[in-house]
Amino acid sequence: MSPILEDSSNGGLPERDSYAKNGFVHIKNPHLDLLPEDILYHFDLGTKTHDLPSMFGDVKFVCVGGSPNRMRAFALFIHQELGLEGDSNNVADICAGTDRYSMFKVGPVLSISHGMGIPSISIMLHELIKLLHHAKCRDVTIIRIGTSGGIGIEPGTVVITDVAVDSFFRPQFEQVVLDKVVVRKTELHKELAEDLLQCSKEIASFPTIIGHTMCTYDFYEGQGRLDGALCSFSKEEKFEYLQRAFSSGVRNIEMESTVFAAMCHLCGLKAAVVCVTLLNRLEGDQISESHETLTEYQKRPQQLIAEYIKKQLNLS
Numbered sequence: 464m465s466p467i468l469e470d471s472s473n474g475g476l477p478e479r480d481s482y483a484k485n486g487f488v489h490i491k492n493p494h495l496d497l498l499p500e501d502i503l504y505h506f507d508l509g510t511k512t513h514d515l516p517s518m519f520g521d522v523k524f525v526c527v528g529g530s531p532n533r534m535r536a537f538a539l540f541i542h543q544e545l546g547l548e549g550d551s552n553n554v555a556d557i558c559a560g561t562d563r564y565s566m567f568k569v570g571p572v573l574s575i576s577h578g579m580g581i582p583s584i585s586i587m588l589h590e591l592i593k594l595l596h597h598a599k600c601r602d603v604t605i606i607r608i609g610t611s612g613g614i615g616i617e618p619g620t621v622v623i624t625d626v627a628v629d630s631f632f633r634p635q636f637e638q639v640v641l642d643k644v645v646v647r648k649t650e651l652h653k654e655l656a657e658d659l660l661q662c663s664k665e666i667a668s669f670p671t672i673i674g675h676t677m678c679t680y681d682f683y684e685g686q687g688r689l690d691g692a693l694c695s696f697s698k699e700e701k702f703e704y705l706q707r708a709f710s711s712g713v714r715n716i717e718m719e720s721t722v723f724a725a726m727c728h729l730c731g732l733k734a735a736v737v738c739v740t741l742l743n744r745l746e747g748d749q750i751s752e753s754h755e756t757l758t759e760y761q762k763r764p765q766q767l768i769a770e771y772i773k774k775q776l777n778l779s
């Protein structure tokens with residue numbers, strides 16, 4: 464059994480205090496200073512090939528989500544909402560040179576896809592955080608706008624995460640580093656979550672709550688589904704697990720929030736997770752709503768975040 468270590472690079476270190484003063488993004492890797500060039504391979508960007516400060520230096524809001532189409536749609540929507548000049552349909556994919564992720568920049572807003580699951584979002588976040596650092600961005604807010612399965616709440620409800628928990632309902636993320644397990648905290652920004660809840664009250668067009676979000680390594684057995692290709696538990700065991708999750712404060716389940724919270728916290732980014740629920744897992748496992756309904760649900764976190772961004776920019 465590998466030893467479980469407390470992460471030494473916790474939020475109480477001096478670097479994080481200085482973040483509060485200067486607003487820069489932290490990079491906690493001394494080896495990076497020795498690199499003559501930093502290639503952000505999965506973005507097809509680099510410090511020698513691109514002028515990152517002039518391309519990204521004005522970024523203040525980063526929104527991330529699983530699907531490239533959703534993040535493109537969000538970029539077009541934000542273009543419209545911020546009343547920016549130019550044809551929103553011309554918003555280009557900055558990562559067009561690779562098909563790993565898509566990235567769109569609209570004024571001070573960056574919209575990026577991260578694929579499905581912890582490994583995929585983790586790779587994206589390493590490169591994104593380095594990008595923000597190289598670009599000398601300051602006071603950046605980052606928000607994951609995703610989909611999820613709800614527990615005991617009406618489908619279509621938007622859940623703003625207060626704390627991301629693992630499959631054992633623990634507020635932590637375990638990263639295997641070499642042959643050790645490093646445990647990192649999964650704190651999110653409390654004030655940001657409250658501000659987002661307040662925005663939702665002002666829009667008042669869909670139910671929004673604050674709750675714990677459980678992050679799993681799998682969509683099927685890992686989320687207690689009975690409809691995967693494999694299933695090694697009974698219906699009763701499934702319900703007993705989901706009820707326990709509910710009792711511990713979990714209101715939705717997705718697949719990225721713990722690593723997202725852990726990495727953003729360590730790097731001094733103000734972060735939130737805002738996911739719409741596509742179904743109530745106490746009523747079933749299959750996502751059976753119509754395409755139109757699911758599309759409308761997916762727009763809800765986008766509407767909320769657009770409202771928040773406009774408010775921050777004094778545009779609402």
Ligand SMILES: O=P(O)(O)O[C@@H]1C[C@H](O)[C@@H](CO)O1
Pocket residue numbers: 528529530578579580608609610611682717718719
């Ligand atoms: O941002 P998305 O909607 O991709 O997040 C959830 C979690 C998984 O990535 C995926 C599973 O359908 O949806």
Ligand SMILES: O=c1cc[nH]c(=O)[nH]1
Pocket residue numbers: 610611612613682686716717718741
């Ligand atoms: O049930 C669901 C729905 C969306 N995403 C998930 O991870 N789970």
